[in-house]
Amino acid sequence: MIHHIVFDMGNVLVDYRPMEYTQRFFSDPAEATLVCRELFDGPEWPLLDEGKIEPEVALAQVCGRLPKNLQERAKELFHHWFDQLTIIPETNELGQRLKQKGYSLYILSNAAYSFHQYAHKIPLFPLLNGYIVSADEKLVKPNGAIYQLLCKRYQLEPEECFFIDDRAENVEAARQCGMYAYQYQSDVQALYSALQRAGVNI
Structure with a gap:
């Protein structure tokens, strides 16, 4: 689940x-x-x-x-x-909706130290249960170690995680680590459908 x-x-x-x-x-x-x-x-x-x-x-x-x-x-x-930077409202609204449903939310991003200067602009940021930024950890996706680090740091079971990324190689790496994973290509309705197929209550 x-x-x-x-x-x-x-x-x-x-x-x-x-x-x-x-x-x-x-x-x-x-x-x-x-x-x-x-x-x-x-x-x-x-x-x-x-x-x-x-x-x-x-x-x-x-x-x-x-x-x-x-x-x-x-x-x-x-x-x-x-x-x-411009916000993608559909996915931020989806995240807010999922938070209200009781799901925990995380960011796993390849980003430089400058992330910490603009993270507050992301509407979802205050709702996060945690985040992993590559520059902080000296690890980048699709290295499997960064997914494992996320799970270890926040005590997550990979099979209980649904990962969303725009790059196919990052999605495949998440699957290799045992996560559900979906490649987002600017179609939020397709993302909703993928979440529902995975048993996510939206």
């Missing part, structure tokens, strides 16, 4: 649209493409999620690959991209 609902964050509870964030700082399409590639798609970004590089070191390396005239705005983007 399911007692715990575990949410990913990006593209599940909040939209993650790096090019949109970049375009708000760089109106020139060529500049935006360059900066987005070097920042959000650069080698430092996953290291930030893993907690293996300090933010200022990552930023210096990114700026080192950019023309001088773009560096100041790139720094502003790095420090403020999450101010542009």
Whole structure:
């Protein structure tokens, strides 16, 4: 029986649209493409999620690959991209509904230390029973150890967890750990149906 609902964050509870964030700082399409590639798609970004590089070191390396005239705005983007985050209301409302039904709620997210600067913006955050953020733990999905850590820290049985993520490899890893898991693709009605099939009372 399911007692715990575990949410990913990006593209599940909040939209993650790096090019949109970049375009708000760089109106020139060529500049935006360059900066987005070097920042959000650069080698430092996953290291930030893993907690293996300090933010200022990552930023210096990114700026080192950019023309001088773009560096100041790139720094502003790095420090403020999450101010542009938009909430996905349907999934946050679903979480609130599940909480009212007595389910415990968790976030399991690949995210940098900056998570702690914007987590309060997520409507579901005050309702959480706990969360695991990859940078804090030096572990990232789909490494099975991060799912095991969630269960160990909060004394959860994997078979009592329903995990929701937008990436197929993360969903498969959750299943390998014994959780029910669902790949969310912006269709909240399909998610409702999957929860109901798993025996979740909505």
